[in-house]
Amino acid sequence: MIGKVAAALLLLMGMTGAGQAQSWPSKPVRVIVPITAGSAIDIVARAVSQQLATEFGQAFVVENRPGVGTTLGAAAVASSTPDGYTILFTSAALTTTPATVANLSYKVERDFVAIAPMTNTPLIMVTAHGKYKNLADFVAKAKAAKGALNYATVGYGSVSHLTTERFRLAASFEAQAVPFRGTPEIMTEIITDRIALFFSPLTAAFPLVQQGKIDALATTSRTRSSKLPNVPTTIEAGYPNSDFDFWVGMFAPAKTPSAIVEKLHQAAVKISASAEFRKAMSAIGGEPMEPMTVSQFGAYVKNELVRNAEIAKTAGLVAK
Numbered sequence: 246m247i248g249k250v251a252a253a254l255l256l257l258m259g260m261t262g263a264g265q266a267q268s269w270p271s272k273p274v275r276v277i278v279p280i281t282a283g284s285a286i287d288i289v290a291r292a293v294s295q296q297l298a299t300e301f302g303q304a305f306v307v308e309n310r311p312g313v314g315t316t317l318g319a320a321a322v323a324s325s326t327p328d329g330y331t332i333l334f335t336s337a338a339l340t341t342t343p344a345t346v347a348n349l350s351y352k353v354e355r356d357f358v359a360i361a362p363m364t365n366t367p368l369i370m371v372t373a374h375g376k377y378k379n380l381a382d383f384v385a386k387a388k389a390a391k392g393a394l395n396y397a398t399v400g401y402g403s404v405s406h407l408t409t410e411r412f413r414l415a416a417s418f419e420a421q422a423v424p425f426r427g428t429p430e431i432m433t434e435i436i437t438d439r440i441a442l443f444f445s446p447l448t449a450a451f452p453l454v455q456q457g458k459i460d461a462l463a464t465t466s467r468t469r470s471s472k473l474p475n476v477p478t479t480i481e482a483g484y485p486n487s488d489f490d491f492w493v494g495m496f497a498p499a500k501t502p503s504a505i506v507e508k509l510h511q512a513a514v515k516i517s518a519s520a521e522f523r524k525a526m527s528a529i530g531g532e533p534m535e536p537m538t539v540s541q542f543g544a545y546v547k548n549e550l551v552r553n554a555e556i557a558k559t560a561g562l563v564a565k
Contacts, residue, residue: 345402
């Protein structure tokens, strides 16, 4: 008898979930972006949200929740009701912060479901204009400096921090991290050569490279950026295991009905392939990522968590 009751309850729950998915969305959807407006993540989120609104006939309202290395916005989504009406657009930062930020209120694998990757935006290694001939020249001078060289980050444990540490370890030189509030401030320091190195989002670096104010020595992506075709990747330049993907993807709270997750996933795949979206991403140097199923993207995120934890451990970074 108990078994029949349990089976009936499970059936009812399944029917309820199916009903929710069928009527979803019946009201506006909140899109949380855990960083300031105008950032690469924000640009991707707004481009996708606009097309999601068209696809589903409901508003997808972007809400910027910056703070504590993107963890405030992520925490807000993790604790929200898993009904499909709150989603998160975030970046590789979701997989770097667990290794470097102490006492997070959420666990990525437990509290989020990965929906779809949207784009990969290469980070560009920039230095003062005319200071170095190429990447090999930079590394040689960095080694000769014996730890006196400095590099910029947008905060302890940030993507820019782990990216630089990954490259530094691959190239075998010592350097000192200097944290800043944001990229504009860092660019001023790079231009004046008070900071030797920064791995910058392409959107911030590209205009200054074009103007001859800074030099781009390499990119972190696996292939060259279409915006800077003459700039090699760090792998091409001879530094194995130095690549770092700055991806942007869509997530929902764990326990969001799988049918809703699948509807969002299918819409994301459709948007990723659209000419409109690809044009918008090209403007910021974004490269399309290979399509992944929900489970494949989840596995990718899990692997990123492991890899970034290993980078932090090797670099001697501890959660603070």
